[in-house]
């Protein structure tokens with residue numbers, strides 16, 4: 512049965528499901544490890560041909576969700592289906608519909624690009640002629656056609672990651688899981704892999720779930736984004752709507768340039784009732800989330816009262832970083848740079864929470 516026929520038979524089994532064009536349905540999915548709840552009763556749907564992002568910090572539970580959906584580990588509670596097939600009761604059917612790219616993928620350095628793909632293609636029992644044609648098409652799709660006979664050991668990290676992705680496409684999956692697809696890649700390879708993900712989605716109508724802790728990645732690639740924190744989806748929407756959570760109502764995001772910035776000034780601004788959070792971007796720039804009509808004046812007054820020389824004030828459009836900070840009260844990145852976040856939880860009241 513080819514993948515189109517599989518979908519057709521799925522359609523017969525789950526007419527209602529596909530009428531609504533839902534490809535992945537997740538209900539109360541939960542995973543516990545020795546009493547620790549890594550994924551906590553999450554529910555969401557992903558539509559056919561959608562790129563759906565799970566965005567969250569390290570340890571949020573993203574990989575565990577992907578591992579359950581791709582049948583690598585069983586849920587402790589809850590259910591999920593892919594193309595109408597239950598991930599536990601019909602795991603073999605699910606596996607025929609999906610491809611998975613995770614950081615633990617192995618490529619054989621001493622084999623050429625083509626030999627690697629042929630090796631993995633045989634595991635799917637793809638007939639030889641079909642496999643040869645598919646390998647050529649996939650290598651062309653990721654612009655690796657001219658490297659077909661080169662050993663993978665000579666490839667850059669970006670080229671290897673593109674190989675990893677096309678390996679997951681050998682069985683023409685209707686659904687592709689990408690777990691942190693650009694993790695560890697240099698900026699140029701990151702752009703290449705992102706472009707390629709969009710291309711697969713556009714040209715093959717592949718439904719994609721990707722996990723990332725990178726705001727820009729989620730913003731650029733995903734039709735909808737679920738913000739995941741401590742094993743729960745706290746909010747789920749399009750990037751535009753998520754940003755409206757911050758920009759709607761009376762919330763303001765300001766960027767102040769203060770060349771003589773001191774800790775005392777930061778503390779004075781932070782102490783204002785209207786201020787929800789202050790991040791120091793570098794020695795002279797502060798990013799401030801505040802609420803209320805008086806926020807602008809109060810912040811400028813507090814800075815000036817502490818002898819701040821204000822060079823500029825910008826009213827910023829919110830980013831997904833702001834959304835995450837707004838929803839969870841902390842920053843998504845586990846970074847050790849000089850940026851500090853000092854959210855004031857008194858004011859953190861998300862306007863919308865989807866459970």
Ligand code: ATP
Nearest residue numbers: 544547548549567568569570571572573574575576
């Ligand atoms: P990361 O990007 O760091 O992998 P993540 O959002 O993908 O983050 P998970 O890998 O799903 O998070 O892990 C979620 C939580 O579950 C973490 O606290 C992790 O330590 C824990 N966890 C994951 N797998 C296991 C396991 N096999 N046994 C025990 N705990 C686990």
